[in-house]
Amino acid sequence: xxxxVSLMLTMILYGCSVLEPEQVDLYxxxxxxxxxxxxxxxxxxxKLFFTNRYLKAVNPxxxxxxxxxxxxxxxxxxxxxxxKMDAQKGCLSINGIELNKDPVSLHVExxxxxxxxxVDYMFLHLIESSEDYVKEALCPRDVENTIFK
Amino acid sequence: MxxxxxxxxxxxxxxxxxxxSENKGVTAKIVRAKGPFKLTVDQGGNAQLSSQxxxxxxxxxxxxxxxxxxxxxxxxxxxxxxGAITKYTAIIDLKVAKIAVSGSFNIxxxxxxxxxxxxxxxxALKERHHAYDxxxxxxxxxx
Numbered sequence: 001x002x003x004x005v006s007l008m009l010t011m012i013l014y015g016c017s018v019l020e021p022e023q024v025d026l027y028x029x030x031x032x033x034x035x036x037x038x039x040x041x042x043x044x045x046x047k048l049f050f051t052n053r054y055l056k057a058v059n060p061x062x063x064x065x066x067x068x069x070x071x072x073x074x075x076x077x078x079x080x081x082x083x084k085m086d087a088q089k090g091c092l093s094i095n096g097i098e099l100n101k102d103p104v105s106l107h108v109e110x111x112x113x114x115x116x117x118x119v120d121y122m123f124l125h126l127i128e129s130s131e132d133y134v135k136e137a138l139c140p141r142d143v144e145n146t147i148f149k
Numbered sequence: 150m151x152x153x154x155x156x157x158x159x160x161x162x163x164x165x166x167x168x169x170s171e172n173k174g175v176t177a178k179i180v181r182a183k184g185p186f187k188l189t190v191d192q193g194g195n196a197q198l199s200s201q202x203x204x205x206x207x208x209x210x211x212x213x214x215x216x217x218x219x220x221x222x223x224x225x226x227x228x229x230x231x232g233a234i235t236k237y238t239a240i241i242d243l244k245v246a247k248i249a250v251s252g253s254f255n256i257x258x259x260x261x262x263x264x265x266x267x268x269x270x271x272x273a274l275k276e277r278h279h280a281y282d283x284x285x286x287x288x289x290x291x292x
Contacts, residue, residue: 067151067152073151122246126250148226
């Protein structure tokens, strides 16, 4: 009986630890990524920042596809950022200003791969007014629903 | 070179212009009527302008070719609520990322902008025509 109870407790504790979201500072990842873009070393370091799935859409020999590695450059100045985590993914939303002073929001989804939290999907929202800045983290796949709600 | 929001807006205007040159009657009927209409372009460049009033199909390849991105598809939702100003939201799908841009424009200004020699010259050249682009920018940014 004691063995059964301790086994059950172990299973419950293990279950909780698996479901508990990992505490990661996604903004730190994002900052390193934007630095790599600014220093023009994102291409050779792409595997440190993007998932394999994401990189399948990037052809290093095709200038047009390199935009996918550089979407963060639309945010010239950052205004605010928010993040949320669950067990499977993390989402980071950045409110900012473009070089020409228009407001912009960038939403980034991260997934854990080979022990690293890497970019798996992005949504760049060229918003019309700073009143449209998000006030909480939105996952990129949910942004379209908020636009057309 | 990353496409700017102005370039994306001009691209939407050009797609409507191409639809208009393909079928003036149905395009004008769709865009002038109050209510929603939609513009889509798939990965093969097949474009479609549609509403309850009809459908115009055309090629969007040349227009999208000028954007500095590999585009999987484009979907633009328009809403003409008062018969004059049309609001739109475009979603550009880049397969693992999307770009959204919104705006509003005067549809009459757009469909009459492409009737002169300037537009013919721009089409004949099949490349960027600065004055024509500036005119489309003015219309699409409702200035």
